[in-house]
Amino acid sequence: MTIQFNTNAESSLRLLPADAVFPVALSDEAIQEGMGSAVNEQLPAPKTTAGTVAELSNTAAPLIDWNGLRPDGTELAFQKLAHHLSTLLHAEIHFGRALASGGVAFEFSSPARTELADVVNLTRSAIVEASFAVGKVLVASQSEMTSGVLENFRNVHQLQFVISFAVADPRGPLEPTTGVVLGLAGAFPMGMDPPKLLEQLRIELSAWIFAWHACREHARTNSFGRLLRKWPLQRAKWLALGSAVASLSLLIPVPYWPQRQCVVEPAARRFVSSPVDGRVLRSLVRPGDIVDAGQSIGHMDDSQLRLELSAAQAELEQAGKQQDSALAHQEGGKMRMAQLEQQKVALKIQSLQAQLERLELRSPIAGVVLQGEWYRSEGAPVARGDTLFEIAPLETMTVQVHLTTEDLGEIAVDDSATVHVDSANGEKWSGKLSRIDPRAEVIDEQIRFVADMEVVNRDNRLRPGMKGTVRLSAGYRSLGWLVFHRPYMWLMKNLVW
Numbered sequence: 003m004t005i006q007f008n009t010n011a012e013s014s015l016r017l018l019p020a021d022a023v024f025p026v027a028l029s030d031e032a033i034q035e036g037m038g039s040a041v042n043e044q045l046p047a048p049k050t051t052a053g054t055v056a057e058l059s060n061t062a063a064p065l066i067d068w069n070g071l072r073p074d075g076t077e078l079a080f081q082k083l084a085h086h087l088s089t090l091l092h093a094e095i096h097f098g099r100a101l102a103s104g105g106v107a108f109e110f111s112s113p114a115r116t117e118l119a120d121v122v123n124l125t126r127s128a129i130v131e132a133s134f135a136v137g138k139v140l141v142a143s144q145s146e147m148t149s150g151v152l153e154n155f156r157n158v159h160q161l162q163f164v165i166s167f168a169v170a171d172p173r174g175p176l177e178p179t180t181g182v183v184l185g186l187a188g189a190f191p192m193g194m195d196p197p198k199l200l201e202q203l204r205i206e207l208s209a210w211i212f213a214w215h216a217c218r219e220h221a222r223t224n225s226f227g228r229l230l231r232k233w234p235l236q237r238a239k240w241l242a243l244g245s246a247v248a249s250l251s252l253l254i255p256v257p258y259w260p261q262r263q264c265v266v267e268p269a270a271r272r273f274v275s276s277p278v279d280g281r282v283l284r285s286l287v288r289p290g291d292i293v294d295a296g297q298s299i300g301h302m303d304d305s306q307l308r309l310e311l312s313a314a315q316a317e318l319e320q321a322g323k324q325q326d327s328a329l330a331h332q333e334g335g336k337m338r339m340a341q342l343e344q345q346k347v348a349l350k351i352q353s354l355q356a357q358l359e360r361l362e363l364r365s366p367i368a369g370v371v372l373q374g375e376w377y378r379s380e381g382a383p384v385a386r387g388d389t390l391f392e393i394a395p396l397e398t399m400t401v402q403v404h405l406t407t408e409d410l411g412e413i414a415v416d417d418s419a420t421v422h423v424d425s426a427n428g429e430k431w432s433g434k435l436s437r438i439d440p441r442a443e444v445i446d447e448q449i450r451f452v453a454d455m456e457v458v459n460r461d462n463r464l465r466p467g468m469k470g471t472v473r474l475s476a477g478y479r480s481l482g483w484l485v486f487h488r489p490y491m492w493l494m495k496n497l498v499w
Contacts, residue, residue, distance in 0.1 A: 064206060065087070065090065065202060065203055065206050066083065066086070066087075066206045066207075066210055067086075068210070070086075071083050071086055071210075073210050073211070073213040073214035073217055074214075074217050074221075075214055075215070075216075075217030075218030075219075075220065075221050076218075077110070079214065080097065080110045080214065081110055083110075083210065084096075084097060084110050084111060084112040085112055087112070087203075088112035088113070091184070091186075092186065092187075092188075093184050093185055093186040093187075094111070094112050094113045094159070094161075094184075094185045095111070095112045095182065095183070095184050095185075096109070096110070096111045096112070096125055096128070096129060096182070096183040096185075097109065097110045097111070097129070097180060097181070097182055097211075098110070098126065098129030098130070098132075098133070098180065098181050099133065099178055099179070099180050099181070100129065100130040100133035100134065100178070100179075100181060104130060105126075105130075106126050106129055106130065107178075109125075109126065109129065111125070120158075121158060124151070124154055124155055124158055125155065125183070127151050128151050128152055128155045128166060128181075128183045129166075129181040129183055130181065131149060131151050131152075131166065131181070132166035132167060132168055132181030132182055132183055133168055133178075133179050133180065133181035134168065134179075134181075135166065135167060135168050135181075136168045136170060136179060137168075138167070139165055139166070139167045139200060140152055140165065140166045140167070141163075141164070141165050142155070142156045142163075142164040142165075143156070143162065143163045143164070144162065149166070152164045152165075152166060152183075155183070155185070156185070159185055160187075161185040161186060161187055162186060162187055162188050163185070163186040163188075164183065164184070164185045164186070165183075165184050165196075165200070166181065166182060166183045166184065167181075167182055167200060167204060168180070168181055168182070169181075169182055169204055169207045169208050169211060170208055171208070171211075171212060172208055172209065172212050173212070180207070180211055182203075182204075182207065251481060252480060252481050252482030252485070253480055253481070253482065254480065254481045255478040255479065255480055255481075256478065256479065256480070256481055256484065257475070257477075257478055258412070258475075258476045258477055258478060258479040258484070259473050259474065259475060259476070260409070260412070260413070260473075260474050260476060261471055261472065261473050261474070262403050262404055262405060262406075262409070262471070262472050262474065263403075263404050263469065263470075263471060263472075264401050264402060264403045264404065264421065264469070264470050264471065264472045265401075265402045265404075265467065265468070265469055265470075266399050266400075266401055266402075266421075266423065266464050266465070266466060266467065266468040266469075266470065267399070267400050267401075267402055267466055267467075268369070268370075268372070268394030268395065268396070268399060268400065268466050269394075269395070269398040269399060269400045269456055270394060270395055270398075271372070271392060271393070271394045272366045272367050272369070272392075272393050272394070273389050273391070273392055273393075274299065274363055274364075274365070274366065274374075274389070274390050274391040274392075274393065275387050275388060275389050275390060276302065276384040276385065276386055276387060276388045276390055277302070277357060277360040277361065277386065278302065278307070278357055278360075278361070278386050279383075279384070279385050279386045280302050280303050280306065280361075280383070280384065281302070281303040281381050281382060281383050281384065282300060282301075282302060282303070282376045282379070282380055282381065282382055282384060282390065283300075283301045283302055283303040283380065283381070284300060284301045284380060285299070285300045285374065285375075285376035285377040285380060286298060286299050286300055286301075287299045287300070287371050287374065287377075287391070288371065288374070288375060288377050289371050289372060289373060289374060289375060290370065290371065291370070291371045292368075292369070292370050292371075292396075292462075293365040293368065293369065293370075293371060293393065294365065294368045295365060295366065295367050295368045296364050296365065297364060297365045298362060298363070298364055299363050299364060299365050299371070299374075299391060300363040300374075300376060300390065300391070301361060301362055301363065302361035302362075302363065303361075303381075307354055307357055307358050307361070308358070310354055311351060311354040311355065311358070314347055314350045314351045314354060315351060317343075317347045317350075318344060318347040318348060318351060321340050321343040321344040321347055322340075322344060324336065324339075324340040324343070363390065363391070365391075365393055366393070367393060367395055368395060369393045369394045369395040369396055370393070370394060370396055370465070370466070371391060371392070371393055372392040372393065372394055372466055373389070373391065373392035374390055374391035374392065376390065376391075394466060396459050396462045396464070396465075397458070397459060398456055398457070398458060398459060399456070399457055399459045399464045399466075400454050400455070400456055401419075401421050401431075401433070401454070401455045401456075401457055401470075401472065402452050402453070402454060403419070403435070403452070403453040403454075403455065403472045403474075404445055404450040404451075404452065405438070405450060405451045405452070405453055406449075406450065406451075407442075407449065407451070408491065409451070410438070410451060412476050413435070413438075413453070413474055413476050414435075414438075414476075415434075415435050415436065415437060415438060415453075416434050416435060417434065417435050417474055417475060417476055418432070418433075418434055418474070418475040419432070419433060419434065419435060419455055419472050419473065419474045419475065420432050420472065420473045420475075421433070421455075421457060421470055421471075421472050422470050422471050422472075422473070423464065423468045423469070423470035424468070424469060424470055425468065426463055426464075426470075429463065431457040431458070431460075431464070432457070433455040433456060433457045434455060435453045435454070435455050435474075436454050436455055436456060437453065437454050438451055438452075438453040438454075439451055439452045439453070439454075455472075
């Protein structure tokens with residue numbers, strides 16, 4: 003049995019009585035009453051003008067009483083409709099609107115369906131299939147089957163006869179349709195005209211569902227409109243309350259953590275200078291090398307000192323011979339002069355030997371070589387006292403924090419600080435400001451006061467000259483001070499002072 007719906011709107015509308023009521027819109031009171039009703043309310047018995055399905059099939063009496071089943075846009079109204087049609091037709095009925103993705107936008111059923119996932123999915127599949135069956139009816143019974151989905155639905159629900167069809171939206175063919183699945187436990191009664199009944203049901207459901215959606219959208223719009231209408235009345239109060247809250251929030255104390263630039267420098271430095279006038283013969287280290295205390299780091303040219311030492315030793319030997327000659331001739335004065343000459347030359351030899359020992363340059367402390375690129379200019383002449391190497395220990399480093407003039411009124415000695423350097427990969431060092439220089443310096447063409455803080459150099463990660471950022475902990479300030487302090491100082495500098 004293949005049932006085709008009559009697509010002639012004029013002939014279809016003749017199935018409805020002349021006094022059928024189709025409300026265009028419901029009042030706000032009716033919508034609020036429907037929205038506030040409980041979903042699980044006990045459904046009343048439906049009122050019908052015909053007592054049996056057979057009578058309905060042979061008359062044009064309306065299947066839906068709009069006065070008793072008002073499409074007010076609530077879920078309760080749709081459930082009442084499903085319950086009414088289920089009782090009227092002695093069947094279970096399922097409604098749903100399919101989405102383009104294949105899901106179901108909304109769904110209502112007359113019986114209490116089981117929560118088993120397979121049954122729920124099968125019902126939704128039947129609704130989706132019905133939504134796209136525009137203009138025809140799908141059937142599944144013991145003698146006929148036009149849909150495999152309905153056949154599975156009939157077997158799972160243990161029904162004798164299942165039909166499904168689509169209810170179009172009166173606004174046009176591009177609007178989404180609603181799928182209707184109707185299941186009967188027994189066969190249609192004798193004398194019943196199924197095509198006529200289904201055509202009438204389709205037309206009445208189309209108008210009712212359209213009105214239900216219109217009321218639902220109307221309720222949402224009215225709720226938003228009422229909120230907008232109340233807003234001007236409450237605006238002054240809300241603005242005053244908001245201003246009071248904003249003003250009080252400016253008094254909330256919050257931590258003041260200014261960030262400033264810094265440079266890492268060694269806590270102490272030692273210098274190795276040239277002991278004599280001469281030349282640097284050999285350099286064994288270069289800047290950046292780590293050395294131990296007493297480690298040889300270079301050699302001075304000792305050729306001149308060795309010549310002077312040889313000459314002094316010859317003079318000492320000559321003075322000894324003169325002393326022996328004076329002793330042999332018993333010349334006391336000459337012997338005394340020879341002894342004095344020997345003592346003088348011996349002191350000179352000791353001095354030259356000490357200078358020779360100092361020509362081997364050694365590191366006075368353990369640390370890193372900061373200056374001393376003599377490996378590039380070996381043999382260059384130097385004067386006595388010239389600095390050859392600069393060496394600094396790495397166990398403790400000094401972080402020089404660059405403060406502005408305004409910072410002197412907010413930051414003080416003993417304030418805690420945390421150091422982040424650019425090459426430390428998130429590692430940080432903590433300490434306190436130990437001193438602030440009383441005199442400013444010009445750093446990067448800006449006036450800055452240098453504050454020092456000492457940190458322990460773990461694993462020698464910090465090297466002299468590294469740049470970074472210091473976050474200072476300078477107590478608490480109000481939120482308003484943090485927000486308006488800088489604009490206030492700018493105005494005072496440019497407009498008042």
